[in-house]
Amino acid sequence: MTIVLPGSAQLVAGNRKVGRIALRVVLVLLATALLLGLVTLVWHPLVIKLAVSPFFLLLVRLGLIAGAIGWFALLVDAWRLGQPLTLVKNHRLAMTGLNAALTFVVAGSLLFGAHIAGVSRAALLAVGGEGGDGSANAGRYNILLLGGDSGSSRWGMRPDSMQVASVDEETGRTVLIGLPRNMENFHFAPGSVMDKQFPDGFDCDGCYLNGVSTWAGDHTDLFPGSKNPGIDATVMAIEGVTGLKINYWAMVNLQGFRDVVNAVGGVKLHVREPIPVGxxxxxxxxxxxxxxxxxxxxxxxxxxxxxxxSDDYSRMARQKCMINALAQQVSPTTIVRKFGAITKATTGMIATNIPTGDFSRLVPLAMKARSQKISTLSLVPPLVKDTAHPDMDFIHEKVKQAIARAEGKAGKPAGKAVVPSSSAAPNGETQRGGSIGTRETGYAANESTDLSSAC
Structure with a gap:
């Protein structure tokens, strides 16, 4: 009776006051769960909002712990009410063993649920940052994805992989824009700290796009109050190159990425050319x-x-294929089933400026994006003929065209670039399109194509 309806045994054969309290608590919980279920059927984002709310997860954790203790106590009391000492020895041992098993299974299940809720909350608080811009720009969220160099103690210092995921706020349709780490003489977002330092472009000796972070790290006095001057400067660079306003950034330790892939059970990929391991x-x-x-x-x-x-450009193409494969293959079922391993793998692997409170808006958007094809644009030769002297206006136009195609507006302007630029190629020529990657590799694809076909 206590397994089916906690408190019913006490109501029949024990302390009726205790039984009534337990039954009321159970009925309230069942009614609340039913109400949440009905609301979720009408408004699906509710369950996601609750799942990424640290406060709600804390309530769930405390509630499950309290439930485990209360149910455990009711089962022990029900065993006492059954008067086990009046049974013959074999019956007494059998009933005691069965009751003990039921008690620990019930309490253990609730405590495990409390553990999952606690781990989820800790992961949200660990990953969540501060800052970011929660307002969509021209109907899109632009998120800078950085892969950190795996060198000892420097993954947070020098980005090794730089891509912008531009996501439509309504449909989730995503354009993945890859940037070469060896780009030179590019312009920063107008009016930014870095633009004032390099008004004619990032033209110092040996200065590449992935070196912006290091330069800023050596000049932290230019970024008072900043916790991540290197990333802040990199954002200024990416905004200047793409003409897009960056809402959020996320830095991933590439060595930790290995643990995440293992945690989800691996990733299926088509290897189109021999890839050296080591x-x-x-x-x-x-x-x-x-x-x-x-x-x-x-x-x-x-x-x-x-x-x-290989080269940087074919590697960029492979990285996009990897992102696409993970986005398509890692299902919610996999996440639930391997939640503990995934959480352990991601702890300390990700740094971001996405506030925890924004997860409730971004997670549903990510679910939409997962169901859509991902388009891709790589700002590399032959599309960008000379990454040492890039034509910024040309790049901005190509970014706008890629977004327009993803939104089904091919041939129409994709809207005004948020961060304008008027720089031109040094030879005064207008560069024209080619492909997003090098034709020598098996990962080449036409400009602004779907990753499913490119990979």
Whole structure:
């Protein structure tokens, strides 16, 4: 009776006051769950909002702990009410063993649920940052995705991979814009701190796009009060190059990425050309051969990062394929089933300026994006003929065209760029399009194409 309806045993054969209190609590909880279920059927985002609310998760955790203790006590009391000492020895041992098993299964399940709620809350608080811009720009959220260099103690200092995910706030339709780390002489967002330092473009000796972070780290006095001057400066650079206003940024430790892939059970990919695993001289040096594979974390990391016998541009294309594969293959069921491993893998792996309060708006958008095709645009040769002297106006126009195509407005302007620029190529020529990647690799695709076909 206590398993089916907690408190009913006490109502029949024990302390009726205790039984009534327990039944009322159970009925209130059942009514609340039913109400939430009905509301969720009408308004799906509700369950997501609650799932990413630290306060709600705290209430759930405390409630489950209290429920485990209360139910445990009711089961023990019900065992007492059954007068086990009046039974013969074999019956008494059997009933005591059964009751003990039921008691620990029920209490253990609730305590495990409390643990999951606690881990979820801790993960949200650990990942959540501060800052960011929660207002969509021209109907889109632009999120800068940075892959940190895996060198010792420097992954937060020098971005090794830079991409902008531009997501439609209504449909979730996403354009992934890849930026080469070796771009030079680009302009920063007008009026920004970095633009004032480099009004004619980032033209210092050995200054590349991925070196902006290091430069800012050496000049932190220009960023008073900033917790991440290197990333702040990189955002200024990305806004200047793409003409898009960045809402949020997220930095991922690429070595930790390996653990995430392992946690979700690997990722299926079509390897279109042999990919070196390691570098010559490594004891594990080998190659991923062409074909379809389920890559583990170690293999996936090298697939995304390998530069030996390759170049930055083909590596950028592979990284986009990896993002697309993970977005399509990691289902909500997988996340629930392997939640503990995923949470452990992501702890300390991600840094971001997305406030925890914005998750309730962004998670539903991410679910929409997952159901859509991801378009891609890479700002590399031959599309951008000379990354050492890029034509900023041309790049801005290509970004607008890629977004327009993703929104089904091909041939129409994609709207005014949020961060304008008037720089031109040094030779005064107008560059024209080509492909997003190098034709020498198996990962080339036409300008602004769907990743599903490019990969």
């Amino acid at each position: 570098i010559p001289g490594d004891s594990f040096y080998t190659h991923l051969k062409t074909g379809y594979y389920r890559l583990n974390g170690f293999e996936a990391l090298w697939y995304a990062r390998a530069r030996h016998d």
